[in-house]
Amino acid sequence: xxxxxxxLSLDTPISVIxxxxxxxxxxxxxxxxxxxxxxVYYYPFRYDDFTHRTTINRVVAGETVNVVGTIDVIxxxxxxxxxxxxxxxxxxxxxxxxRVTWFNQPFLxxxxxxxxxxxxxxxxxxxxxxxxxxxxxxxxxxxxxxxQHTSGLVPVYSTISGLTTKxxxxxxxxxxxxxxxxxxxxxxxxxxxxxxxxxxxLINIHRPPSWTSLEAARHRLAFDELVILQLRGQLIRERWxxxxxxxxxxxxxxxxxxVNSWSFQLTDDQRRCSWQILQDLEQNQxxxxxxQGDVGSGKTAVAILAMANVADSGYQTALIAPSEVLxxxxxxxxxxxxxxxxxxxxxxxxxxxxxxxKEGIKKTTKKQLVRLLSLGxxxxxxxxxxxxxxxxxxxxxxxLIVDEQHRFGVEQRQLxxxxxxxxxxxQNLVAHFLAMTxxxxxxxxxxxxxxxxxxxxxxxxPAGRLPVITKIVEDKDRAKMYKFIRQLLDKGEQAFIVCxxxxxxxxxxxxxxxxxxxxxxNGELKGYKVGLLHGxxxxxxxxxxxxxxxxxxxxxxxxxxxxxxxxxxxxxxVMVIEGADRFGLAQxxxxxxxxxxxxxxxxxxxxxxxxxxxxxxxxxxxVVKYNNGQELxxxxxxxxxxxxxxxxxxxxxxxxxxxxxxxxxxxxAAHEIALEVLHHPNWRYRAITNLAWQLGGLDVLPQ
Ligand code: ADP
Ligand code: MG
Numbered sequence: 001x002x003x004x005x006x007x008l009s010l011d012t013p014i015s016v017i018x019x020x021x022x023x024x025x026x027x028x029x030x031x032x033x034x035x036x037x038x039x040v041y042y043y044p045f046r047y048d049d050f051t052h053r054t055t056i057n058r059v060v061a062g063e064t065v066n067v068v069g070t071i072d073v074i075x076x077x078x079x080x081x082x083x084x085x086x087x088x089x090x091x092x093x094x095x096x097x098x099r100v101t102w103f104n105q106p107f108l109x110x111x112x113x114x115x116x117x118x119x120x121x122x123x124x125x126x127x128x129x130x131x132x133x134x135x136x137x138x139x140x141x142x143x144x145x146x147x148q149h150t151s152g153l154v155p156v157y158s159t160i161s162g163l164t165t166k167x168x169x170x171x172x173x174x175x176x177x178x179x180x181x182x183x184x185x186x187x188x189x190x191x192x193x194x195x196x197x198x199x200x201x202l203i204n205i206h207r208p209p210s211w212t213s214l215e216a217a218r219h220r221l222a223f224d225e226l227v228i229l230q231l232r233g234q235l236i237r238e239r240w241x242x243x244x245x246x247x248x249x250x251x252x253x254x255x256x257x258x259v260n261s262w263s264f265q266l267t268d269d270q271r272r273c274s275w276q277i278l279q280d281l282e283q284n285q286x287x288x289x290x291x292q293g294d295v296g297s298g299k300t301a302v303a304i305l306a307m308a309n310v311a312d313s314g315y316q317t318a319l320i321a322p323s324e325v326l327x328x329x330x331x332x333x334x335x336x337x338x339x340x341x342x343x344x345x346x347x348x349x350x351x352x353x354x355x356x357x358k359e360g361i362k363k364t365t366k367k368q369l370v371r372l373l374s375l376g377x378x379x380x381x382x383x384x385x386x387x388x389x390x391x392x393x394x395x396x397x398x399x400l401i402v403d404e405q406h407r408f409g410v411e412q413r414q415l416x417x418x419x420x421x422x423x424x425x426x427q428n429l430v431a432h433f434l435a436m437t438x439x440x441x442x443x444x445x446x447x448x449x450x451x452x453x454x455x456x457x458x459x460x461x462p463a464g465r466l467p468v469i470t471k472i473v474e475d476k477d478r479a480k481m482y483k484f485i486r487q488l489l490d491k492g493e494q495a496f497i498v499c500x501x502x503x504x505x506x507x508x509x510x511x512x513x514x515x516x517x518x519x520x521x522n523g524e525l526k527g528y529k530v531g532l533l534h535g536x537x538x539x540x541x542x543x544x545x546x547x548x549x550x551x552x553x554x555x556x557x558x559x560x561x562x563x564x565x566x567x568x569x570x571x572x573x574v575m576v577i578e579g580a581d582r583f584g585l586a587q588x589x590x591x592x593x594x595x596x597x598x599x600x601x602x603x604x605x606x607x608x609x610x611x612x613x614x615x616x617x618x619x620x621x622x623v624v625k626y627n628n629g630q631e632l633x634x635x636x637x638x639x640x641x642x643x644x645x646x647x648x649x650x651x652x653x654x655x656x657x658x659x660x661x662x663x664x665x666x667x668x669a670a671h672e673i674a675l676e677v678l679h680h681p682n683w684r685y686r687a688i689t690n691l692a693w694q695l696g697g698l699d700v701l702p703q
Contacts, residue, residue: 315398
């Protein structure tokens with residue numbers, strides 16, 4: 001018999017799925033699921049292993065099992081003392097009887113009745129009377145004998161309150177049956193590489209028949225992620241290569257004057273990187289360069305030399321910082337070096353300043369700044385991501401610098417290309433592009449992502465910097481640590497105290513930081529000036545706290561994980577990190593790089609969270625041992641393994657949910673295939689369509 005089923009395209013609204021009513025649509029939207037495709041790509045974050053199907057006479061305490069049987073008796077009562085509902089049942093199969101207890105699920109007796117044929121899954125417990133199951137997962141076995149929640153490898157999704165995992169599982173299950181999942185890679189190619197079809201991979205990631213098939217599914221989907229990343233890079237590159245950029249002449253006298261005004265000598269690496277950038281700028285091909293260097297290696301100085309020459313040639317520079325606080329700090333640094341030569345602006349959502357030669361820094365308005373930029377009367381503007389979204393018409397933008405940004409500016413660059421920044425002599429010129437990062441992105445990935453991207457690396461730290469002394473501090477040694485810190489504070493040094501990693505704007509994080517703050521000012525740090533920085537403060541308030549800390553009005557800064565990457569507080573010599581095991585190793589390394597910047601001896605104290613295990617200790621020991629971000633990033637990925645919830649966001653590749661950025665083999669395979677696909681007339685079209693879908697719409701694509 002032939003069955004005809006209508007398959008639904010990935011763009012179809014999720015509301016067409018049976019059981020998805022208006023209220024459900026709203027809930028799913030909160031998870032980012034609005035279409036069939038988004039449901040299909042909503043991966044489980046772990047699986048319950050209920051593959052051990054057994055009979056009742058064989059259940060053994062301690063094992064996780066799946067049993068199937070009929071309900072003999074079931075009843076719910078209220079336990080008077082604990083004010084909770086207790087549901088007790090006896091289940092039978094051909095081999096015996098099993099006692100089951102559920103707590104606080106009053107609705108259960110509505111769902112399950114005597115005589116129901118059900119499937120149970122969970123850990124077997126034991127009491128005086130023998131084995132029993134306490135609060136197992138349960139479901140009725142349907143007419144066809146199929147179970148979805150209690151047998152095999154059962155997917156577990158992250159969800160929100162009001163939407164149970166069971167509901168989500170059922171909806172995604174129904175969606176998968178109906179979704180039209182087209183293959184977008186050539187089948188010979190899949191065969192050659194032993195990859196599953198996309199459809200099979202997506203079905204298996206939600207409902208894996210075995211751990212091995214789950215691995216195969218993840219492999220295929222990870223591969224897709226990398227190919228998509230590569231495709232995007234290649235498409236941008238195609239457009240980039242046909243564009244032209246302004247020629248920036250190197251002004252040696254001006255450059256020397258600026259360098260000589262600094263209180264330090266440039267390191268050899270800074271000199272080499274500056275030179276590479278200045279040479280790029282002299283070409284009419286747009287520069288595409290990534291400047292990589294550990295926190296504190298002095299990337300800003302290099303950027304300043306580039307912007308000085310751009311301004312001197314009559315073009316403008318926009319510098320994009322990852323946060324308002326950092327934008328403000330960059331503004332001050334740039335004004336200190338270039339303020340006597342050029343007009344420099346700060347344009348963020350909440351604050352606008354203008355610095356003019358001889359006049360110094362003044363407050364201004366967004367409107368005024370935008371006007372000056374469009375007239376070419378402001379040569380350097382510093383802002384956050386919002387700057388690119390503002391309706392700013394640059395007069396002649398010559399250079400875009402993106403500092404410490406996720407994805408190394410792929411998006412900003414795209415935005416720039418799409419905006420067509422300025423026209424000169426009837427030509428469309430695009431700005432040169434420089435990304436700066438402390439993230440130790442592997443060279444092979446950087447190169448393949450951007451095609452022609454050039455890499456400049458600052459390997460050595462400015463001379464005279466002592467390695468930060470790093471220690472893991474057990475709870476019992478806290479008092480000693482605070483005593484040590486007080487001694488340093490008494491000498492005029494400053495300390496950061498970073499609270500455990502939670503979304504820094506989250507209520508919980510704010511509370512944790514506030515509690516820590518109160519605890520310290522009333523206890524270990526009583527009498528010291530302590531500031532508090534968290535994500536619920538307004539931009540202006542954050543800035544004030546930072547400025548006060550920088551000016552020494554606070555001796556200690558208690559902060560949620562917002563302590564800005566790259567923030568420069570020269571007198572700070574202590575970095576305390578609470579719940580250190582929750583952070584990525586490379587990230588801990590970056591925090592550590594924020595102290596001891598003036599060459600003083602600095603200290604980093606890592607406090608593991610109370611429940612942390614052996615692996616956590618081993619990870620932290622690596623931070624003590626290695627003073628190298630790249631090495632730490634590699635170890636981190638090795639130890640955390642795939643499937644961890646956190647990690648990739650920190651490396652800036654949040655779109656990689658399954659792929660490992662250190663998997664060199666898969667990256668180069670993806671690179672090859674991206675090129676192959678792009679050069680094939682039919683596959684190119686499919687690839688671009690898929691890319692557009694994955695990225696959420698054609699408008700995000702470079703033409
Ligand atoms: P990052 O690479 O993290 O952006 P910054 O540019 O913020 O580092 O520089 C960190 C600190 O080091 C700043 O205070 C800066 O003035 C200082 N610095 C930069 N270059 C040198 C150098 N060659 N010698 C000494 N100090 C330097
Ligand atoms: Mg920096």
